[in-house]
Amino acid sequence: MSVADITRPRAGASRTRLIQERPMRFPDTRSRALMSRRGWWLVGLNFLIPGSAQAVAGGRRLAHIGLGATLAMWLLVIAGVVTAVLWPGVLFVLGTNPFFLLAAQVLLAGYALLWAVLTVDTLRLVRLVKTAPFARVGIAILAIVLLVVSGGTAAYGATLAGTTRTTLGDIFGQSGPVVPPSNGYYNILLLGADSGEGRDSMRFDSISVVSVNAETGATTITGIPRDMPNFPFAPGPMQDKYPNGHEGFAHPTCGWGSGVNQLRTEVEVCQDGSLLYPDAADNGSAPGIEATKDAAEGILGIEIPYYVFVDMHGFASLVDALGGVEIDVAERLPKGGGPAYDGQPVDEWAIGWIEPGLQRMDGDTAQWYARSRYTTSDFDRMERQRILQQAILAQFTPQTVLTNFQQLAVAGADLIETDIPDELLPTLSELALKARELPVTTIELTPQGGIDEYNPDYPYIRELIQQTLYPPTPTPTPEG
Numbered sequence: 223m224s225v226a227d228i229t230r231p232r233a234g235a236s237r238t239r240l241i242q243e244r245p246m247r248f249p250d251t252r253s254r255a256l257m258s259r260r261g262w263w264l265v266g267l268n269f270l271i272p273g274s275a276q277a278v279a280g281g282r283r284l285a286h287i288g289l290g291a292t293l294a295m296w297l298l299v300i301a302g303v304v305t306a307v308l309w310p311g312v313l314f315v316l317g318t319n320p321f322f323l324l325a326a327q328v329l330l331a332g333y334a335l336l337w338a339v340l341t342v343d344t345l346r347l348v349r350l351v352k353t354a355p356f357a358r359v360g361i362a363i364l365a366i367v368l369l370v371v372s373g374g375t376a377a378y379g380a381t382l383a384g385t386t387r388t389t390l391g392d393i394f395g396q397s398g399p400v401v402p403p404s405n406g407y408y409n410i411l412l413l414g415a416d417s418g419e420g421r422d423s424m425r426f427d428s429i430s431v432v433s434v435n436a437e438t439g440a441t442t443i444t445g446i447p448r449d450m451p452n453f454p455f456a457p458g459p460m461q462d463k464y465p466n467g468h469e470g471f472a473h474p475t476c477g478w479g480s481g482v483n484q485l486r487t488e489v490e491v492c493q494d495g496s497l498l499y500p501d502a503a504d505n506g507s508a509p510g511i512e513a514t515k516d517a518a519e520g521i522l523g524i525e526i527p528y529y530v531f532v533d534m535h536g537f538a539s540l541v542d543a544l545g546g547v548e549i550d551v552a553e554r555l556p557k558g559g560g561p562a563y564d565g566q567p568v569d570e571w572a573i574g575w576i577e578p579g580l581q582r583m584d585g586d587t588a589q590w591y592a593r594s595r596y597t598t599s600d601f602d603r604m605e606r607q608r609i610l611q612q613a614i615l616a617q618f619t620p621q622t623v624l625t626n627f628q629q630l631a632v633a634g635a636d637l638i639e640t641d642i643p644d645e646l647l648p649t650l651s652e653l654a655l656k657a658r659e660l661p662v663t664t665i666e667l668t669p670q671g672g673i674d675e676y677n678p679d680y681p682y683i684r685e686l687i688q689q690t691l692y693p694p695t696p697t698p699t700p701e702g
Contacts, residue, residue, distance in 0.1 A: 498513070
């Protein structure tokens with residue numbers, strides 16, 4: 223029987239029975255109280271189970287689409303929760319996969335659009351003009367608020383997926399080939415650039431090597447002093463140039479330098495580095511970085527195929543995006559590029575001070591905390607950089623990341639350059655999850671670590687690295 227049939231006068235009894243039995247689909251439009259209650263219910267159903275309002279009040283085709291999408295959404299949510307509990311590594315790997323992120327972005331955007339269509343159609347089914355005046359306004363406002371909560375959440379999720387995919391592409395888009403683990407480890411050169419305001423050139427003043435066990439995720443960080451002298455190189459163009467170790471360089475316009483952090487100036491400014499490392503740019507690197515890799519390999523005696531370069535300007539933006547970092551400052555530190563001449567009092571060239579005590583630093587202050595060195599030693603600065611790294615990691619809580627994700631993504635894209643290929647991201651992501659459960663081992667090649675800063679014993683350093691990365695297995699003793 224069609225709707226047209228039941229509206230004919232001769233079928234008045236049947237229409238009355240339908241109104242009484244199925245008031246949601248066939249309401250008595252003369253009763254404002256009934257229409258108001260029905261309106262509240264339809265809007266609530268649309269929010270709780272999208273498509274259900276159409277199922278009970280009309281629009282069967284749209285109801286099938288909405289209910290099907292809702293069922294699919296809940297199945298995906300349940301699958302995600304189960305995966306997060308049982309196989310968290312899989313979820314983390316998927317979250318760094320660009321194709322998965324693209325699919326998530328499209329699905330979430332489509333769901334947000336569908337929710338908007340269902341909300342508009344629900345208001346049509348409500349027939350606001352038939353409801354009470356107060357309910358008319360309230361139902362409309364409630365529908366809009368719930369649409370913002372539901373559809374807005376889906377749209378925000380689509381934005382996050384898109385931003386993540388774009389950021390990963392910006393950071394890992396220019397990369398080299400995948401290199402298998404070297405003797406069971408992924409070794410990555412971590413460089414911090416000191417190129418902020420008041421500096422005449424960019425130098426890799428923070429130099430570390432991160433070694434990640436390819437099976438367990440156990441991580442060892444080795445800090446290399448920027449002024450380490452007479453360091454050896456791994457086989458390559460720089461070893462050919464300095465077969466007996468780096469003796470420093472002198473140039474009529476570049477000046478003189480000898481430390482590891484001066485290699486970029488020597489290779490890229492004082493000479494044509496592309497002749498030394500012709501494939502560097504094609505592999506997402508640079509001649510100065512490749513020379514620093516060769517130096518780190520020669521010092522530590524391990525293969526280092528990848529680098530991560532952290533720019534101090536982007537670093538400051540990252541700290542600001544996190545809402546600052548909390549650090550207990552041990553001693554008063556000056557801000558500024560240093561004295562203009564030997565013996566110039568600190569108060570004349572300092573542009574500000576970082577006072578001792580517990581304080582919450584913004585990006586600019588944190589940057590100077592990591593850079594300041596003229597009133598302390600380089601080894602003190604290396605320690606402060608480790609403290610700052612730990613403080614930043616402590617700020618990466620789920621609440622902070624979700625609240626400031628857009629700013630963090632922009633800062634991350636400006637902060638990081640690397641030649642780590644995106645194909646390696648799933649593997650490194652899974653290892654990062656394992657590493658969270660293990661302590662991080664640190665090696666500082668400083669006097670505090672037993673290394674002579676003026677005459678380092680490089681064979682001893684390489685032996686120390688081997689013993690740390692490959693500790694001897696205890697020999698079982700026979701039971702007495």
